[in-house]
Amino acid sequence: MPTSGKTPVLLDLTIDNITxxxxxxxxxxxxxxxxxxxxxxxxxxxxxxxETRLSTEEWMAALNFLVGCGQISSDVRHEFILLSDILGLxxxxxxxxxxxxxxxxxxxxxxxxxxxDAPTLDIGSSMSSDPEGEPLLCICTVxxxxxxxxxxxxxxxxxxxxxxxxxxxxxxxxxxxxxxVMISDSxxxxxxxxxxxxxxxxxHDGPVGKLLERLNRHCWRPxxxxxxxxxxxxxxLITALYxxxxxxxxxxxxxxxxxxxxxxxxxxDAATAKEYEIKxxxxxxxxxxxxxxxxxxxxxxxxxxxxxxxxxxxxLKLVDHLPVPDLx
Amino acid sequence: MPTSGKTPVLLDLTIDNITxxxxxxxxxxxxxxxxxxxxxxxxxxxxxxxETRLSTEEWMAALNFLVGCGQISSDVRHEFILLSDILGLxxxxxxxxxxxxxxxxxxxxxxxxxxxDAPTLDIGSSMSSDPEGEPLLCICTVxxxxxxxxxxxxxxxxxxxxxxxxxxxxxxxxxxxxxxVMISDSxxxxxxxxxxxxxxxxxHDGPVGKLLERLNRHCWRPxxxxxxxxxxxxxxLITALYxxxxxxxxxxxxxxxxxxxxxxxxxxDAATAKEYEIKxxxxxxxxxxxxxxxxxxxxxxxxxxxxxxxxxxxxLKLVDHLPVPDLx
Numbered sequence: 001m002p003t004s005g006k007t008p009v010l011l012d013l014t015i016d017n018i019t020x021x022x023x024x025x026x027x028x029x030x031x032x033x034x035x036x037x038x039x040x041x042x043x044x045x046x047x048x049x050x051e052t053r054l055s056t057e058e059w060m061a062a063l064n065f066l067v068g069c070g071q072i073s074s075d076v077r078h079e080f081i082l083l084s085d086i087l088g089l090x091x092x093x094x095x096x097x098x099x100x101x102x103x104x105x106x107x108x109x110x111x112x113x114x115x116x117d118a119p120t121l122d123i124g125s126s127m128s129s130d131p132e133g134e135p136l137l138c139i140c141t142v143x144x145x146x147x148x149x150x151x152x153x154x155x156x157x158x159x160x161x162x163x164x165x166x167x168x169x170x171x172x173x174x175x176x177x178x179x180x181v182m183i184s185d186s187x188x189x190x191x192x193x194x195x196x197x198x199x200x201x202x203x204h205d206g207p208v209g210k211l212l213e214r215l216n217r218h219c220w221r222p223x224x225x226x227x228x229x230x231x232x233x234x235x236x237l238i239t240a241l242y243x244x245x246x247x248x249x250x251x252x253x254x255x256x257x258x259x260x261x262x263x264x265x266x267x268x269d270a271a272t273a274k275e276y277e278i279k280x281x282x283x284x285x286x287x288x289x290x291x292x293x294x295x296x297x298x299x300x301x302x303x304x305x306x307x308x309x310x311x312x313x314x315x316l317k318l319v320d321h322l323p324v325p326d327l328x
Numbered sequence: 329m330p331t332s333g334k335t336p337v338l339l340d341l342t343i344d345n346i347t348x349x350x351x352x353x354x355x356x357x358x359x360x361x362x363x364x365x366x367x368x369x370x371x372x373x374x375x376x377x378x379e380t381r382l383s384t385e386e387w388m389a390a391l392n393f394l395v396g397c398g399q400i401s402s403d404v405r406h407e408f409i410l411l412s413d414i415l416g417l418x419x420x421x422x423x424x425x426x427x428x429x430x431x432x433x434x435x436x437x438x439x440x441x442x443x444x445d446a447p448t449l450d451i452g453s454s455m456s457s458d459p460e461g462e463p464l465l466c467i468c469t470v471x472x473x474x475x476x477x478x479x480x481x482x483x484x485x486x487x488x489x490x491x492x493x494x495x496x497x498x499x500x501x502x503x504x505x506x507x508x509v510m511i512s513d514s515x516x517x518x519x520x521x522x523x524x525x526x527x528x529x530x531x532h533d534g535p536v537g538k539l540l541e542r543l544n545r546h547c548w549r550p551x552x553x554x555x556x557x558x559x560x561x562x563x564x565l566i567t568a569l570y571x572x573x574x575x576x577x578x579x580x581x582x583x584x585x586x587x588x589x590x591x592x593x594x595x596x597d598a599a600t601a602k603e604y605e606i607k608x609x610x611x612x613x614x615x616x617x618x619x620x621x622x623x624x625x626x627x628x629x630x631x632x633x634x635x636x637x638x639x640x641x642x643x644l645k646l647v648d649h650l651p652v653p654d655l656x
Binding site: 009010011012013014015018019021022025026028029030031034035036037038040041042044045046047048049050051052053054055056058059063064066067068069070071073078079080081084087088089090091092093094095096097214215216217249250251252255257258259301305308309312314322323 | 337338339340341342343346347349350353354356357358359362364365366368369370372373374375376377378379380381382383384386387391392394395396397398399401406407408409412415416417418419420421422423424425542543544545577578579580583585586587629633636637640642650651
């Protein structure tokens with residue numbers, strides 16, 4: 001394809017003029033959102049190289065690190081999600097996209113271990129097949145911010161086995177385990193049997209693990225249970241509940257812990273044991289989740305975006321709820 | 329490994345406090361250069377997400393793009409170098425690391441097709457096995473900035489075949505072709521037979537090609553010959569010579585062209601044909617390369633770094649020629 005008349009002349013590019021010229025040629029893009037994303041990406045990437053006077057060896061090491069992340073990734077492992085997690089980017093993107101009004105349940109990081117093959121189980125079922133795990137009964141509700149039950153919510157729940165591994169981390173995985181989908185009942189309730197979560201290291205046999213080591217950081221996450229709530233008309237809630245007192249409670253390798261998500265475990269008493277068909281003395285977790293409507297979240301997200309961009313001094317407007325330069 | 333007493337408390341991280349907290353935990357790193365690189369990387373990455381209000385879908389698309397770049401890479405393909413090339417980062421990093429004093433030969437991008445298996449050929453040899461290529465005689469010298477010949481320089485030379493592909497892009501590649509290593513003689517001379525370079529598209533069947541397409545950019549490079557000069561005590565010179573009049577001369581997809589590197593081809597006359605044992609009327613390229621000593625380059629690079637960082641208002645000092653925060 002020959003160059004069009006509009007193409008800027010690219011010649012004699014230097015440390016000082018490479019950025020505007022790269023942005024000028026990328027500005028041929030007709031998708032204004034992608035154009036804005038690229039303009040910001042190129043500017044930050046180049047500023048990074050200029051501020052660090054990045055050496056050729058460091059540049060090559062970084063590119064090889066990225067190849068390594070891609071090559072260790074697979075259907076059941078996403079090293080770039082892990083990288084985003086340990087750099088705080090995942091927490092940031094989640095916070096931007098799912099602002100929570102007061103009294104609603106806060107979000108937490110998705111992590112790389114959610115799958116789409118978890119079985120839908122009846123309320124009250126057990127989702128664990130690990131005989132070594134300490135039995136845990138979870139009794140939960142889903143409500144709106146006014147305290148009204150939300151029925152028919154699809155809830156993804158997943159946790160590690162007692163060895164601290166998700167099912168997909170076992171190479172001999174036959175079927176999903178320690179994960180399920182439940183649907184909240186007409187009173188917004190759901191309960192299930194799992195095992196008491198344990199703290200575990202994120203996968204550290206790859207490039208991200210080596211990076212954490214070089215940074216003198218540990219690779220542990222505090223014990224937690226993952227939840228994802230989805231229902232038409234409601235903002236998708238990705239969150240987790242963290243067990244109070246875990247040694248990594250305040251140093252989560254992926255920055256996911258929030259005070260409002262740290263919970264205390266209790267013990268199942270005789271009456272509860274009988275009602276829920278579980279052994280007396282098992283661990284008990286009770287929690288009430290609060291969802292926000294899609295509309296309320298969208299309004300809050302737009303408002304936050306406008307306020308934040310104004311504070312940053314950027315002349316942008318929202319199109320389809322995402323900022324692009326305001327050229328009018 | 330339990331958290332040490334020094335570990336910062338990570339709880340309730342938000343859009344506004346995630347960056348200092350990520351930097352605080354990375355500051356446990358004992359390598360002060362890596363610590364500085366990470367501090368700048370995390371800051372730019374987070375600023376990018378905040379300024380664009382990056383959506384969850386865009387974040388996931390970007391992470392999947394990166395996985396794709398890693399997975400198409402191989403021993404003979406480095407999609408991340410290509411990505412760095414088309415984003416202008418390669419040109420920038422080369423410019424930072426190899427500043428050129430006036431009268432020396434300017435650098436250009438390395439590209440992803442240099443290999444380490446090129447045969448060392450005697451001066452005057454042919455490095456092409458492509459019968460379709462138009463024969464080209466290159467007569468070159470290597471001198472210092474005072475005009476004194478530099479003998480014993482190892483020169484890597486590589487170009488595409490007449491179809492616009494490097495040997496490594498052919499899956500049935502048996503041995504190196506259109507590439508060689510030569511050593512400059514006592515008078516700083518080297519000459520070789522190749523073929524007239526042709527313009528060619530960079531590999532565009534992968535993620536980087538798809539990105540260029542979405543940006544409405546073409547993927548062509550103007551016709552050129554690659555050169556890399558190496559000798560102990562001299563700054564490594566990675567450069568290329570571009571054929572004047574190429575349709576992509578001012579729109580190189582990887583920003584490599586400099587006016588001083590654009591050359592005119594001539595025709596071999598009868599006397600030259602006899603002397604160099606090539607057919608009269610073949611293409612002729614004559615060029616004098618000028619190398620800079622390692623010491624002079626290092627001093628210039630340090631001076632440029634100090635000046636640039638001062639202009640950026642950054643309080644840094646150079647340690648092993650690379651900036652780190654100056655905490656004294």
